[in-house]
Amino acid sequence: MIARSKAIESILEQLDDETAVLSTTGMITREVYAAKDRPGNFYMIGSMGLTSSVALGVSLLNPERETVILEGDGSALMSMGTLALIASETPANLIHVILDNESYESTGAQPTISSQIALDDIASAAGYQSVHRVDDDEGIKTEIAACKTSPGPHLILVKCSIAPVPGIGRVDLTAVEIRDRFSAHLG
Amino acid sequence: MASQQAILNPATMIEEFKKNGVSHVVALPDSETNFLYELMDAESSLDVVPVAREGETMAVAAGLIVGGKRPVCLIQNTGMFESGDSIRGIAVDLGLPIVMIVGYRGWTRHGVTPDSAARFTEPYMDAWGLKYYLVERDEDADRISIAFEEAYENNTPIVVLIGDEYHGFNR
Numbered sequence: 001m002i003a004r005s006k007a008i009e010s011i012l013e014q015l016d017d018e019t020a021v022l023s024t025t026g027m028i029t030r031e032v033y034a035a036k037d038r039p040g041n042f043y044m045i046g047s048m049g050l051t052s053s054v055a056l057g058v059s060l061l062n063p064e065r066e067t068v069i070l071e072g073d074g075s076a077l078m079s080m081g082t083l084a085l086i087a088s089e090t091p092a093n094l095i096h097v098i099l100d101n102e103s104y105e106s107t108g109a110q111p112t113i114s115s116q117i118a119l120d121d122i123a124s125a126a127g128y129q130s131v132h133r134v135d136d137d138e139g140i141k142t143e144i145a146a147c148k149t150s151p152g153p154h155l156i157l158v159k160c161s162i163a164p165v166p167g168i169g170r171v172d173l174t175a176v177e178i179r180d181r182f183s184a185h186l187g
Numbered sequence: 188m189a190s191q192q193a194i195l196n197p198a199t200m201i202e203e204f205k206k207n208g209v210s211h212v213v214a215l216p217d218s219e220t221n222f223l224y225e226l227m228d229a230e231s232s233l234d235v236v237p238v239a240r241e242g243e244t245m246a247v248a249a250g251l252i253v254g255g256k257r258p259v260c261l262i263q264n265t266g267m268f269e270s271g272d273s274i275r276g277i278a279v280d281l282g283l284p285i286v287m288i289v290g291y292r293g294w295t296r297h298g299v300t301p302d303s304a305a306r307f308t309e310p311y312m313d314a315w316g317l318k319y320y321l322v323e324r325d326e327d328a329d330r331i332s333i334a335f336e337e338a339y340e341n342n343t344p345i346v347v348l349i350g351d352e353y354h355g356f357n358r
Contacts, residue, residue, distance in 0.1 A: 046265065046304070047265075048265075049240060074239075077239040077240075078239050078240040079240070104216045106218070107216045107217050107218040108216065108218065108222075108224070108225075110216035110221070110224050110237075111237070112237070113237060113239070
């Protein structure tokens with residue numbers, strides 16, 4: 001099973017500079033920032049569970065721009081209604097990635113309940129246009145490429161391991177700086 | 188060294204829970220309560236209910252209370268903000284003795300903090316009319332018993348803030 005930080009690196013490698021990438025609060029955002037900081041990244045600093053909602057807004061207003069959500073299983077569970085909302089709004093340009101290590105790794109790896117439920121099945125039942133489950137680098141590359149060639153919304157559930165990155169830094173941009181940089185990127 | 192003495196041990200919290208007959212801990216983990224979470228999980232007298240969002244904790248606790256159990260909610264102050272209407276409509280309006288243990292993220296003794304989570308915590312509780320106690324170290328832990336006593340005597344929610352300046356739960 002791939003480490004989450006490696007999964008993030010693999011995903012970011014597949015995306016062009018124009019793509020909007022929105023990442024959830026905690027370690028996922030810190031790993032995105034460490035892997036590839038770019039103007040098209042929107043880092044949530046706090047407000048767990050709401051990244052997918054912000055991304056939905058971005059995707060609806062920018063239908064020509066690919067929009068990618070990077071969130072964890074804890075975050076997805078916290079706002080499961082947003083899965084239904086995304087499916088009902090059918091943003092064709094949205095790729096929703098759930099990095100599922102079955103834990104709240106940012107706060108000490110306490111278990112979530114995602115080991116007992118299938119988030120990909122829930123997304124499928126909600127009406128996502130395609131749903132994929134992967135657990136390695138090759139699978140990530142294959143499914144990201146596939147999602148880019150057909151209308152979404154797509155969901156990719158990446159089953160990954162608990163593997164903290166030692167000494168990983170924090171995002172050293174303020175929330176307002178993140179907002180302004182991202183807004184300028186969207187134009 | 189004052190900072191070394193001023194530790195709130197997770198085991199102290201468990202003892203307070205046991206002393207007050209707590210049956211369930213309805214919780215969403217956060218970094219401040221990590222070690223406490225591990226101890227709760229290992230404590231046979233406590234059932235841990237792992238919710239997916241903080242606003243669910245008061246509702247689950249309400250169901251447990253009307254069923255005759257004695258739960259406690261364990262969340263972070265950020266989660267308390269998220270729980271606004273649950274606290275209003277369930278804990279306050281139903282008059283339920285819900286004791287909420289709330290991690291006080293960003294709290295400092297000197298009051299200067301860049302963290303809006305800390306700056307809004309006490310004004311938020313004042314707005315909801317919630318009584319609260321601050322627990323920073325083992326010596327303060329009896330305030331948890333006081334909170335339970337008052338909550339059940341008056342059928343009202345009470346908040347116990349866990350001051351994190353010394354990072355007792357993170358040791």
